[in-house]
Amino acid sequence: MAQKPKIKDLLNERACRHNTTRKSACNAPIPGATTGGCAFEGAQISLFPFADAAHLVHGPITCLGSSWETRASRTGWPGIDLTQVGLTTDLSTRDVIFGAEEKLAAALDTTIERYRPQAVFVYSTCVTALIGEDIDLACRHASAHHAIPCVPVHAPGFVGSKNLGSRLAGEAVLQHLIGTAEPEDISPFAINLIGEYNVTGDMWQYTPLLEEAGIRVLATLSGDGRIAAIRTAHRAGLNVLVCAKSLVSLTRKMQAQYGIPWISASFYGRRDTSESLLAIAAALDDAALLQRMKQIVSREEEILEAQLRPWRERFSGLKAVLNTGGNKAWSIAAALQDLGIEVVATAVGKSTESDREKARRYLGAQGVLMDKPGQQQAQIIEESGAQLLLAGGRSLYTAIKQGIAFIDVNQEKKKSYGGYRGLLNLAEDLKVALESPVFRNVGRRAPWQK
Numbered sequence: 001m002a003q004k005p006k007i008k009d010l011l012n013e014r015a016c017r018h019n020t021t022r023k024s025a026c027n028a029p030i031p032g033a034t035t036g037g038c039a040f041e042g043a044q045i046s047l048f049p050f051a052d053a054a055h056l057v058h059g060p061i062t063c064l065g066s067s068w069e070t071r072a073s074r075t076g077w078p079g080i081d082l083t084q085v086g087l088t089t090d091l092s093t094r095d096v097i098f099g100a101e102e103k104l105a106a107a108l109d110t111t112i113e114r115y116r117p118q119a120v121f122v123y124s125t126c127v128t129a130l131i132g133e134d135i136d137l138a139c140r141h142a143s144a145h146h147a148i149p150c151v152p153v154h155a156p157g158f159v160g161s162k163n164l165g166s167r168l169a170g171e172a173v174l175q176h177l178i179g180t181a182e183p184e185d186i187s188p189f190a191i192n193l194i195g196e197y198n199v200t201g202d203m204w205q206y207t208p209l210l211e212e213a214g215i216r217v218l219a220t221l222s223g224d225g226r227i228a229a230i231r232t233a234h235r236a237g238l239n240v241l242v243c244a245k246s247l248v249s250l251t252r253k254m255q256a257q258y259g260i261p262w263i264s265a266s267f268y269g270r271r272d273t274s275e276s277l278l279a280i281a282a283a284l285d286d287a288a289l290l291q292r293m294k295q296i297v298s299r300e301e302e303i304l305e306a307q308l309r310p311w312r313e314r315f316s317g318l319k320a321v322l323n324t325g326g327n328k329a330w331s332i333a334a335a336l337q338d339l340g341i342e343v344v345a346t347a348v349g350k351s352t353e354s355d356r357e358k359a360r361r362y363l364g365a366q367g368v369l370m371d372k373p374g375q376q377q378a379q380i381i382e383e384s385g386a387q388l389l390l391a392g393g394r395s396l397y398t399a400i401k402q403g404i405a406f407i408d409v410n411q412e413k414k415k416s417y418g419g420y421r422g423l424l425n426l427a428e429d430l431k432v433a434l435e436s437p438v439f440r441n442v443g444r445r446a447p448w449q450k
């Protein structure tokens with residue numbers, strides 16, 4: 001029988017570099033951490049892109065409400081698409097007093113009969129975890145009755161941050177889905193993309209190049225994901241961990257359980273896209289495959305180089321401040337540098353130690369690594385004379401106050417900046433932001449204030 005994931009183990013992930021040198025917990029809960037998104041929210045946004053799965057939140061309706069408007073994760077699923085369907089048991093005070101397991105069982109039946117999903121994820125929340133609702137039992141009964149996987153996701157908000165929730169989602173998938181079905185045919189070059197959420201279609205910028213070289217994406221967690229595919233993920237020859245250190249526990253455990261090696265990859269900017277494509281081909285250990293990939297990479301770089309030249313001239317002399325999370329601290333910086341923009345500062349508050357090292361390498365000795373970007377970015381913009389701020393929506397007001405151009409590079413972004421072609425989208429958006437009079441005008445003082 002599947003075990004509840006142990007939070008302590010997930011906080012001491014062996015594959016994290018900081019745990020090999022000195023012992024320090026990964027994303028241990030700290031007071032106020034959940035204001036940036038709770039563990040439940042992290043788990044839900046990690047699993048939501050499985051378009052053919054239903055997501056049932058066992059808790060008050062406000063939990064679902066607070067995590068709604070999830071990432072703009074695209075799906076090419078022609079049939080059922082449940083990424084836009086929110087389901088909750090909507091607990092009342094009466095349920096808290098008398099228990100809501102019957103309500104959960106009825107909700108599972110209704111969900112499965114109405115939407116015919118390939119699987120149901122059942123999320124615990126603070127309230128249901130505190131009153132001791134047995135979501136494992138409800139899932140076991142529903143799985144047996146309806147003959148589809150019902151997966152309990154034990155990530156109540158109070159256990160920690162969004163990042164920990166993402167780890168817990170990975171645990172749920174590993175315990176209940178991976179290895180529960182066999183693929184129809186096994187490609188010698190099959191890979192899984194782990195932590196790729198296909199936000200704005202990022203994944204589709206590079207998967208055609210993988211396919212052209214002969215590499216098959218067997219399963220994803222979870223961008224454009226299918227439950228049938230993730231169930232067969234144990235047959236892949238390689239796990240590629242894309243921009244999501246939070247799922248490193250999953251890749252390490254899949255290596256231990258199924259012998260699947262893993263590598264990290266990033267597909268932002270020319271340099272990282274090329275390096276990642278070549279690293280995947282190299283890890284699959286086939287000389288002809290590597291040769292094919294080298295040819296594809298050099299062809300794509302040549303095409304891109306010609307397209308980037310006018311943009312570099314346009315952006316020459318510009319400075320940017322970057323305030324985003326995780327490995328985007330360096331990967332988006334690399335993309336900006338490809339466009340000829342100097343990155344004067346990047347935020348590393350949410351980055352791992354290896355991300356910090358890479359950010360330092362990319363920005364050079366002069367670049368500022370911001371631990372508290374909310375407090376630092378305005379001053380750095382003033383001192384450096386940066387003309388651009390790339391950040392999440394909350395930083396828009398800093399850009400407005402400073403009167404400089406702003407681009408949203410977090411999950412609210414509307415276009416893909418991934419792969420080779422994504423760089424051109426980024427260039428186009430930067431041009432629009434730089435030429436927009438809005439930022440200059442709203443930053444100006446009114447005549448009577450002079």
Ligand code: SF4
Pocket residue numbers: 034038039040041059062063066124125126127156157158
């Ligand atoms: S799970 Fe807990 S922290 Fe998260 S939204 Fe619900 S009540 Fe809030």
